[in-house]
Amino acid sequence: MSITADAVEAARAEGRSAFIGYLPAGYPDKEASIAAAIALAENGADVLEIGIPYSDPVMDGPVIQQATTEVLARGFRMDEVFEIVAAVSAATDAAVLVMTYWNLIDRMGPAVFARRLAEAGGAGAITPDLTPDEAEAWIAAADAHDLDRVFLAAPTSTPERMRRIAESSRGFVYGVSLMGVTGARTEVSDAAERVVSAAHEAGAERVCVGLGVSTRAHVEEIGAYADGVIVGTALVAALRDGGPEAVAAKAAELSGRG
Amino acid sequence: MTDSAAAGSSHRGAEGPYYGPYGGRWMPESLIAALDEVEQTFGEAREDEEFVAEYQRLCRDYTGRPSLLAEVPRFAAEQGAARILLKREDLNHTGSHKINNVLGQALLARRMGKTRLIAETGAGQHGVATATAAALMGMECMIYMGAEDTRRQALNVARMRLLGAEVVPVEHGAKTLKDAINEALRDWVATVENTHYLLGTVTGPHPFPSMVRWFHQVIGEEAREQMLAQEGRLPDAVAACVGGGSNAMGIFHAFLDDAEVALHGYEAGGDGVETGRHAAAITLGRSGVLHGARSYLMQDEDGQTLDSHSISAGLDYPSVGPEHAHLADSGRAVYEPVTDAECMTAFETLCRTEGIIPAIESAHALAGAARLSAAWTAEDPEAAAERIIVVSLSGRGDKDVGTAAEWFDLLDEQQERQERQERQERLDEDEQGDETGVQA
Ligand SMILES: Cc1ncc(COP(=O)(O)O)c(C=O)c1O
Numbered sequence: 001m002s003i004t005a006d007a008v009e010a011a012r013a014e015g016r017s018a019f020i021g022y023l024p025a026g027y028p029d030k031e032a033s034i035a036a037a038i039a040l041a042e043n044g045a046d047v048l049e050i051g052i053p054y055s056d057p058v059m060d061g062p063v064i065q066q067a068t069t070e071v072l073a074r075g076f077r078m079d080e081v082f083e084i085v086a087a088v089s090a091a092t093d094a095a096v097l098v099m100t101y102w103n104l105i106d107r108m109g110p111a112v113f114a115r116r117l118a119e120a121g122g123a124g125a126i127t128p129d130l131t132p133d134e135a136e137a138w139i140a141a142a143d144a145h146d147l148d149r150v151f152l153a154a155p156t157s158t159p160e161r162m163r164r165i166a167e168s169s170r171g172f173v174y175g176v177s178l179m180g181v182t183g184a185r186t187e188v189s190d191a192a193e194r195v196v197s198a199a200h201e202a203g204a205e206r207v208c209v210g211l212g213v214s215t216r217a218h219v220e221e222i223g224a225y226a227d228g229v230i231v232g233t234a235l236v237a238a239l240r241d242g243g244p245e246a247v248a249a250k251a252a253e254l255s256g257r258g
Numbered sequence: 259m260t261d262s263a264a265a266g267s268s269h270r271g272a273e274g275p276y277y278g279p280y281g282g283r284w285m286p287e288s289l290i291a292a293l294d295e296v297e298q299t300f301g302e303a304r305e306d307e308e309f310v311a312e313y314q315r316l317c318r319d320y321t322g323r324p325s326l327l328a329e330v331p332r333f334a335a336e337q338g339a340a341r342i343l344l345k346r347e348d349l350n351h352t353g354s355h356k357i358n359n360v361l362g363q364a365l366l367a368r369r370m371g372k373t374r375l376i377a378e379t380g381a382g383q384h385g386v387a388t389a390t391a392a393a394l395m396g397m398e399c400m401i402y403m404g405a406e407d408t409r410r411q412a413l414n415v416a417r418m419r420l421l422g423a424e425v426v427p428v429e430h431g432a433k434t435l436k437d438a439i440n441e442a443l444r445d446w447v448a449t450v451e452n453t454h455y456l457l458g459t460v461t462g463p464h465p466f467p468s469m470v471r472w473f474h475q476v477i478g479e480e481a482r483e484q485m486l487a488q489e490g491r492l493p494d495a496v497a498a499c500v501g502g503g504s505n506a507m508g509i510f511h512a513f514l515d516d517a518e519v520a521l522h523g524y525e526a527g528g529d530g531v532e533t534g535r536h537a538a539a540i541t542l543g544r545s546g547v548l549h550g551a552r553s554y555l556m557q558d559e560d561g562q563t564l565d566s567h568s569i570s571a572g573l574d575y576p577s578v579g580p581e582h583a584h585l586a587d588s589g590r591a592v593y594e595p596v597t598d599a600e601c602m603t604a605f606e607t608l609c610r611t612e613g614i615i616p617a618i619e620s621a622h623a624l625a626g627a628a629r630l631s632a633a634w635t636a637e638d639p640e641a642a643a644e645r646i647i648v649v650s651l652s653g654r655g656d657k658d659v660g661t662a663a664e665w666f667d668l669l670d671e672q673q674e675r676q677e678r679q680e681r682q683e684r685l686d687e688d689e690q691g692d693e694t695g696v697q698a
Contacts, residue, residue: 054562055431055562055563056431056436056437056440056548056549056563057440058286058440058443058444058447058549059286059444059447061444065430069430069431072562077560078560078561102284102547103546103547103548103555103557103561103563104560104561104562105561106546106547106561107546107557107559107560107561108560108561128286129284129285129286129547129550130284131283131284131285131287131290133283134282134283134284151287152286152287152288153287154286154287154288154290154291155288156288156290156291156292156450157287157290157291158291161287161290165287176287176288179288179447179448179449179450179451180447180448181444181447181448
């Protein structure tokens with residue numbers, strides 16, 4: 001059974017939407033990134049997304065880009081990801097997903113990547129530049145190791161594509177709340193609710209919404225219709241400015257436990 | 259030829275999305291609808307006589323097509339016995355082959371009802387061509403250019419601004435072409451509704467590789483007809499430089515099924531491929547995914563893209579169009595690196611012997627032709643004298659005069675010293691400016 005789906009369903013059983021937090025692997029260094037992820041889980045995150053730094057992150061805005069560029073500049077290697085996932089999943093009950101651009105999986109080989117992720121206790125992967133159309137190898141590798149695979153659904157996805165995305169995803173469908181890259185926004189786009197209902201109609205059991213979510217008010221607004229709410233940039237900025245303690249405080253505020 | 263095409267073994271007209279194992283569409287879901295729209299609009303437009311007629315009219319009356327196929331005997335004589343003819347894309351309006359693709363895609367953008375064009379640029383030639391088309395069609399225009407390239411190609415930055423485009427220097431990563439593409443994609447994800455991303459070469463997600471090639475096929479079609487009309491036969495070899503690979507695909511395509519015509523692509527060898535400072539994606543790369551396509555890619559053991567290096571901003575890209583990757587694997591075309599030094603020798607020779615200043619990009623193809631002629635001549639001078647090489651002279655070198663002046667030490671010392679000092683002062687000022695910015 002899907003670790004990620006279980007985490008989202010556990011939140012639903014408590015009468016709330018799941019809270020999902022993103023942090024980049026190895027930022028600002030390995031130890032602090034582990035501490036920050038654990039702090040995030042201890043302060044309300046049901047699911048963690050560990051982003052793998054990549055040289056060409058076309059879906060990321062300036063805050064996440066700057067963080068991951070720093071990590072790469074200090075000589076980050078892929079081995080670190082599995083160490084971080086292992087340390088974090090051993091220390092928390094949260095489902096630990098990685099978020100990665102495709103070429104990093106491609107270079108390692110999908111089968112090897114999936115095996116190492118499963119061995120580290122990871123729940124699966126979110127793949128922002130991989131659509132189901134190109135995902136045959138990844139789906140096979142993820143299935144072989146019982147991993148979740150989260151694909152993105154956009155405001156511009158046709159009903160036909162929504163069905164394909166819903167069928168191909170395991171864990172949840174990542175509903176992109178707006179047309180743009182990651183980064184805090186002041187308001188929630190009205191496209192978010194449409195994406196969620198379209199994905200549900202297409203058969204997705206769980207749809208979580210991310211991009212631009214940065215305040216408790218956003219979380220509550222989106223939580224009213226989505227199965228989970230995803231926050232990235234606001235947490236990365238907290239980590240940048242105040243270390244793991246600031247992540248703990250921000251997570252508590254966002255999850256409503258502050 | 260027609261028979262083999264009918265039998266399905268033709269290399270011509272490959273539609274994508276895949277070229278052997280290469281190509282595809284590795285893109286965020288948010289952009290898939292826009293790519294579908296481009297694909298559908300292009301598919302309809304190429305069958306629409308009115309659209310094709312308008313495109314051809316612009317190519318003739320605005321670009322100045324057909325471009326000449328002209329022999330360069332004094333240049334050729336310094337290389338060996340073979341004859342060399344240049345396909346003069348440098349004479350196109352805006353100074354390079356890039357305009358062929360730009361006019362086509364700008365017409366498509368208008369057909370889709372888009373009012374804003376964005377583009378990446380390396381050497382600035384594609385940016386200039388895009389800014390030109392935007393001016394011609396009354397569209398808004400934004401050009402993303404690596405900050406490193408805005409320095410190397412300052413003249414083209416000014417040209418784009420004169421043409422009414424906004425030029426955004428990109429400060430991320432290596433600050434060159436690949437980073438400009440990242441930034442253009444980020445813009446496009448947020449603006450697809452009114453914006454067309456006018457990608458400048460045969461890379462990227464489907465349908466860009468086959469569509470951009472289609473708009474450039476005219477280069478090879480003209481060259482093939484001109485050879486038959488002027489020489490009564492086909493050339494023995496066709497040589498082109500390969501950055502993303504658009505001028506090369508454009509000139510290769512017409513000859514793909516002419517088995518007797520050898521096709522040679524020349525990549526940027528930078529300081530030499532053994533130094534690691536180069537942009538020879540096919541020569542040293544391995545299969546990977548960047549900017550929406552699977553192709554040869556310069557990457558490290560983890561799959562992180564490696565920084566490329568070349569004296570030529572237009573070839574400074576760590577991957578290559580997927581159709582080239584497939585042609586390389588199949589052996590139909592052969593790709594080799596040309597170093598900065600070899601390319602600058604060819605650059606200087608063409609200036610001195612023929613009165614033509616080539617783009618540094620195109621000088622890679624000239625150096626490749628020189629290498630071919632020398633090798634044939636060493637083998638059999640009489641046979642070599644019967645051979646003809648057609649070179650894609652993809653652009654002119656006005657933009658490169660500063661780089662060449664530095665390379666060949668053409669400015670007198672006092673002036674140079676003064677300029678170096680001024681440059682240093684400007685850098686110091688910039689740094690101070692940056693620091694204040696961070697503190698603020
Ligand atoms: C004159 C010229 N030739 C060649 C290139 C390389 O592009 P491509 O390989 O797509 O022809 C450029 C790119 O800027 C260019 O300006």
